[in-house]
Amino acid sequence: xxxxxxxxxxxxxxxxxxxxxxxxxxxxxxxxxxxxxxxxxxxxxxxxxxxxxxxxxxxxxxxxxxxxxxxxxxxxxxxxxxxxxxxxxxxxxxxxxxxxxxxxxxxxxxxxxxxxxxxxxxxxxxxxxxxxxxxxxxxxxxxxxxxxxxxxxxxxxxxxxxxxxxxxxxxxxxxxxxxxxxxxxxxxxxxxxxxxxxxxxxxxxxxxxxxxxxxxxxxxxxxxxxxxxxxxxxxxxxxxxxxxxxxxxxxxxxxxxxx
Amino acid sequence: xxxxxxxxxxxxxxxxxxxxxxxxxxxxxxxxxxxxxxxxxxxxxxxxxxxxxxxxxxxxxxxxxxxxxxxxxxxxxxxxxxxxxxxxxxxxxxxxxxxxxxxxxxxxxxxxxxxxxxxxxxxxxxxxxxxxxxxxxxxxxxxxxxxxxxxxxxxxxxxxxxxxxxxxxxxxxxxxxxxxxxxxxxxxxxxxxxxxxxxxxxxxxxxxxxxxxxxxxxxxxxxxxxxxxxxxxxxxxxxxxxxxxxxxxxxxxxxxxxxxxxxxxxxxxxxxxxxxxxxxxxxxxxxxxxxxxxxxxxxxxxxxxxxxxxxxxxxxxxxxxxxxxxxxxxxxxxxxxxx
Numbered sequence: 057x058x059x060x061x062x063x064x065x066x067x068x069x070x071x072x073x074x075x076x077x078x079x080x081x082x083x084x085x086x087x088x089x090x091x092x093x094x095x096x097x098x099x100x101x102x103x104x105x106x107x108x109x110x111x112x113x114x115x116x117x118x119x120x121x122x123x124x125x126x127x128x129x130x131x132x133x134x135x136x137x138x139x140x141x142x143x144x145x146x147x148x149x150x151x152x153x154x155x156x157x158x159x160x161x162x163x164x165x166x167x168x169x170x171x172x173x174x175x176x177x178x179x180x181x182x183x184x185x186x187x188x189x190x191x192x193x194x195x196x197x198x199x200x201x202x203x204x205x206x207x208x209x210x211x212x213x214x215x216x217x218x219x220x221x222x223x224x225x226x227x228x229x230x231x232x233x234x235x236x237x238x239x240x241x242x243x244x245x246x247x248x249x250x251x252x253x254x255x256x257x258x259x260x261x262x263x264x265x266x267x268x269x270x271x272x273x274x275x276x277x278x279x280x281x282x283x284x285x286x287x288x289x290x291x292x293x294x295x296x297x298x299x300x301x302x303x304x305x306x307x308x309x310x311x312x313x314x315x
Numbered sequence: 316x317x318x319x320x321x322x323x324x325x326x327x328x329x330x331x332x333x334x335x336x337x338x339x340x341x342x343x344x345x346x347x348x349x350x351x352x353x354x355x356x357x358x359x360x361x362x363x364x365x366x367x368x369x370x371x372x373x374x375x376x377x378x379x380x381x382x383x384x385x386x387x388x389x390x391x392x393x394x395x396x397x398x399x400x401x402x403x404x405x406x407x408x409x410x411x412x413x414x415x416x417x418x419x420x421x422x423x424x425x426x427x428x429x430x431x432x433x434x435x436x437x438x439x440x441x442x443x444x445x446x447x448x449x450x451x452x453x454x455x456x457x458x459x460x461x462x463x464x465x466x467x468x469x470x471x472x473x474x475x476x477x478x479x480x481x482x483x484x485x486x487x488x489x490x491x492x493x494x495x496x497x498x499x500x501x502x503x504x505x506x507x508x509x510x511x512x513x514x515x516x517x518x519x520x521x522x523x524x525x526x527x528x529x530x531x532x533x534x535x536x537x538x539x540x541x542x543x544x545x546x547x548x549x550x551x552x553x554x555x556x557x558x559x560x561x562x563x564x565x566x567x568x569x570x571x572x573x574x575x576x577x578x579x580x581x582x583x584x585x586x587x588x589x590x591x592x593x594x595x596x597x598x599x600x601x602x603x604x605x606x607x608x609x610x611x612x613x614x615x616x617x618x619x620x621x622x623x624x625x626x627x628x629x630x631x632x633x634x635x636x637x638x639x640x641x642x643x644x645x646x647x648x649x650x651x652x653x654x
Contacts, residue, residue, distance in 0.1 A: 113503050139503035146497040150370070152553045157496070163489045164505050196551050209500070216504075 064127030066091045066220055066251040067112055071121035074104070074111040080119055081107040085276045089253065089268075091219070094246050096262035096282070097255040099272035100295050105255035106142070108272065109222045112253065113139055126219060135164065138218030140210050142225050143202060154200060154208045155193045158184055161215030183211040186244075188237045203234025210241065221245060223254040227261050239264060259286050338569075341576040349470050350462045353529045354568030354592065357538060360477035360525060362561030364484050364518050365543035369556075370495040376415055377519050377539045379429035383411030384523050385532050386440035388457050393443060400528055401472045408520030411436070416516045420509070460531030460589045462572070473525045480521035487514050492553075530589045537593045538564065545600050548607040563603075567596040 065088045073083035082104030089095055097105040110116040111123060114130030125133035150157075161183070162176050172180070184193050187207040197205065206226060213221060223242075227235055242265050246252060256262050262269055262282065269285040271277040271294040278285045278294075342348045368377055384404045391403020411432065418428040444450050444457065465473070484491065490511045493501035502508055519539065526535035546559035571592030578584040 110499075115499070115502050134503070134505050137503075139500065141497055141499045141503070145499050147370070147495065150496050151547070151551045151556065152492075152496075156553070160489075160493055160496070161504070163493060166489075168486055168489055198551070209497075212500075222503075 064124070065089060066093065066126060067253070068124045069121070070123075072111065072118055072123045073120035074107050074116045075119045076107075076116060081116070081274070082111070082272065083120070083275050085121075085272075087270060087276065087279045089251065091251050092246070092249045093268060094242075094252040094266040095254075096266040096269040097253065097272055098257075098259065098262055098269055098286070098291075098294065099255075099277075103273040103294070104275075105272055106224055108270075109139070109224055109253065109255060112220075112222060113137060133220075135216065136219045138213030138216050138221045140206075140213050140221070140223040140226055142228070143206050143209070146205070146209065148202075148205060149198045152197055153194050154189060154197055154204075155180065155184065157197050157208050158211045158215060161212040164216075179215050179217070180211075183214040184208075186214060187211045187241050201231075201234070203230045203238075206230065207234065207238060207241070210238070214245075218250060220251040220253065223252070225255055225257070227256060227258055235261075259291070262286060337577070338573055341573055346463055346465075347572065347576065349465050349467065350529075350572055350588065351569065353462055353465050353470055353473055354572065355565055356474050356477045357522075357526050357529060358542070358561050358564035358568055360480050360522050361538045361564055362542055362546075362557045362559075363481050364515075364522050365539055365560055366553075366556050367484065367491050367495060367515055368519060368539055369543040369547055370492075371515070373515075373519065374540050375426065375429055376419060376516065377523070378536055379415055379433050380408065380411055380516070380520050381523050381527075381532060381536050381539075382433040383415075383436045384408045384520065384527055385457070386436050386443065387524075388527060388532060389440040389444045392453065392457065393447060397466065397469065401469070401476070401524065404524040404527060405476070405521075407436075408524045409517055412516035412520040413513065416509070416512050420512070456531075457527075458531050458533045459587055460527065460529050460534065462529040462588050462592075465529060469528060473528060476521050476525040480518040480525070483514050483518040483521070487511060491515055530592065534589050534593050537596055541593075541596045541600055542567075545596075545603045548600075548603040563599050564596065567599055568592050570595050 067087075067089040069085045069087045072085050073080040075081055085108065097108060099105050107116055111118060112125055112130055114125075114134060123130060126136055127133075158180050159172060159176075162172060162179065166172060166176065181190075181193075184190055187210050189204060189207055189211065192200065192204065197208065200208065210223075210226070226238060230238065239261075242252060242254075246265075252265070254262075254265065263286065266282055268280060269282050270279045271285055271290055273294050273296065278290050342351050368374060384407050387403040387405070387407025388400055389403070390407075391399030391401065393399070394403065415429065415432065418432075421428075440457075441454070444454050447453055490501065490506045491514075493504060493506055494508055494511050498508060501511075522539060523535055526538050530538060542560035542564040543556060545563045546556045549559055550556065571594075572588050574595070575586050575588035575591050578586045
């Protein structure tokens with residue numbers, strides 16, 4: 057997979073700044089993410105992690121610098137990119153079945169009226185099986201637990217057979233079972249050469265899933281291998297002394313001058 | 316509203332055990348048949364468009380659209396009587412749909428923006444209509460409608476406008492659905508949200524325009540919101556929402572007309588059919604709500620069964636308390652959505 061097109065990176069950012077209108081939410085990011093890599097975006101709330109993900113999708117304007125995704129503009133690459141939104145951005149009482157939610161991933165290629173054919177149905181079933189929800193396929197989306205809903209949305213993102221998968225805080229609020237199911241899925245995707253970019257508070261998970269990490273706080277603090285970047289001094293600088301505790305993991309150290 | 320001279324009630328014999336004539340005879344009179352057709356057309360349109368008003372929680376925006384249409388109705392009416400109603404309302408409705416879409420996307424105090432539009436346009440409408448002589452009865456007509464005085468050409472207009480509203484929603488069904496479930500996800504899938512929102516708001520505006528002539532500007536909101544709210548209480552399948560909403564709206568419309576007819580003929584009570592339709596619709600909602608509450612009760616009771624199992628296994632009952640609380644929370648969320 058990595059060798060198919062040799063010189064275009066999965067995502068290439070050159071001094072890129074992103075803004076929703078007004079002052080940039082995230083400025084001056086330079087990083088080259090190769091195909092098949094798994095990158096963790098780490099930073100406090102409001103540091104620009106979601107903004108960067110949306111920038112890669114072309115949903116936030118690049119006001120300065122450049123970004124290319126799979127060798128083209130973000131909008132051009134959109135159909136080859138899967139995206140898992142934060143669960144809080146989703147209507148969780150929606151009156152449709154899990155399978156219908158996953159089928160929505162194929163709507164773009166089906167058009168407004170196209171009926172899902174055999175290939176479509178197989179893609180949908182495969183995605184549901186892949187995230188381990190096959191026994192629940194016909195349950196109502198609203199009846200599922202938060203973790204299962206999260207995995208259903210991941211299955212939807214997988215139906216586009218993405219070359220890049222973007223995940224926004226996928227582990228937030230997951231119980232142990234859902235967390236390990238999600239980890240398994242992500243690791244198997246990585247093994248197939250899918251490029252993964254995920255935002256997270258959770259440094260343990262960043263170490264478990266990712267090869268590289270990007271520390272962000274309104275700008276790029278550091279980008280490198282997980283071992284090099286997820287070290288105390290850099291992490292402290294990123295979090296500026298704010299205490300972050302996530303799901304019972306005591307992860308972010310309180311700097312001495314505050315503690 | 317009823318003029319006794321028009322009616323030549325052919326009261327059927329009461330020999331048959333079930334006197335269906337009571338329910339069907341009124342519609343042998345042409346204007347009653349037109350009223351029924353109008354109500355059925357509106358039921359179908361509101362059942363389909365209303366699905367997304369409910370799923371996207373657009374009830375308040377719909378209210379804004381309803382009121383924004385009012386000055387359009389007034390101007391149209393003042394300019395050229397009943398025939399002016401539709402063009403006037405159409406212009407005002409589409410303009411308001413565009414404005415409200417943009418306002419709500421800005422997100423900055425969108426509720427306030429809607430409230431301003433709502434109050435402002437209503438007062439403008441009333442200022443204009445109050446310059447007319449005999450304005451009280453005209454105002455009444457505009458606010459409470461006249462489903463019994465719908466002319467054949469008005470009916471044609473209502474059908475056309477209703478069909479356009481339904482077509483707009485049906486051809487954008489998938490993107491509307493995606494946007495309603497998760498806005499960011501739909502944009503990430505490559506759907507642009509602005510056109511999708513404009514199309515839906517225009518469809519709602521068209522429905523308001525069609526419904527205002529029959530039910531009046533004040534009561535049309537019930538038609539937009541209540542049928543799907545009823546369906547939402549009864550089923551949890553998307554594909555059943557529209558059919559059930561259509562059935563409840565049609566049922567309320569038909570019963571409302573029949574009731575109004577007989578109240579007038581047999582008891583000489585002049586009851587506005589539009590209001591009766593809305594009252595019956597609300598009654599259906601109340602019944603559905605009661606049924607829904609009962610079912611939820613039974614479900615919660617069933618869910619409580621593991622309670623004893625936990626006690627046997629020696630687990631702390633706090634677990635069940637949590638479960639109960641989350642069930643209640645889920646229920647109240649659903650209730651709020653439904654209302």
